[in-house]
Amino acid sequence: xxxxxxxxxxxxxxxxxxxxxxxxxxxxxxxxxxxxxxxxxxxxxxxxxxxxxxxxxxxxxxxxxxxxxxxxxxxxxxxxxxxxxxxxxxxxxxxxxxxxxxxxxxxxxxxxxxxxxxxxxxxxxxxxxxxxxxxxx
Numbered sequence: 001x002x003x004x005x006x007x008x009x010x011x012x013x014x015x016x017x018x019x020x021x022x023x024x025x026x027x028x029x030x031x032x033x034x035x036x037x038x039x040x041x042x043x044x045x046x047x048x049x050x051x052x053x054x055x056x057x058x059x060x061x062x063x064x065x066x067x068x069x070x071x072x073x074x075x076x077x078x079x080x081x082x083x084x085x086x087x088x089x090x091x092x093x094x095x096x097x098x099x100x101x102x103x104x105x106x107x108x109x110x111x112x113x114x115x116x117x118x119x120x121x122x123x124x125x126x127x128x129x130x131x132x133x134x135x136x137x
Contacts, residue, residue: 021070038091072127092132093120
């Protein structure tokens, strides 16, 4: 068939999903509902030990896994979530701060990363460093 691409050559996203360990699933869920809800992500599945976030039911891109006694990765590791607008970055920061987030960089332009890089940084209740970013005009 003309124009078809073999399945193994079709582009696919680099990551299928990312899982992070949390010590209190309810508290982490409340935080991520607020933070990710501001970016239009939502719970796409949940059970007693996990909550998945994404856009489509059953297709999580971020999964919170209950692991009592777990620790966040050390300095240098963070997860950056794509934001649809600068206003969404602002909401991400404000809404997460209201539910146990810790400020790690208020919303604003980051000229060191490029002329349009607008981001906000937070620490979640388990110590994970997260960011919301939009990088175009």
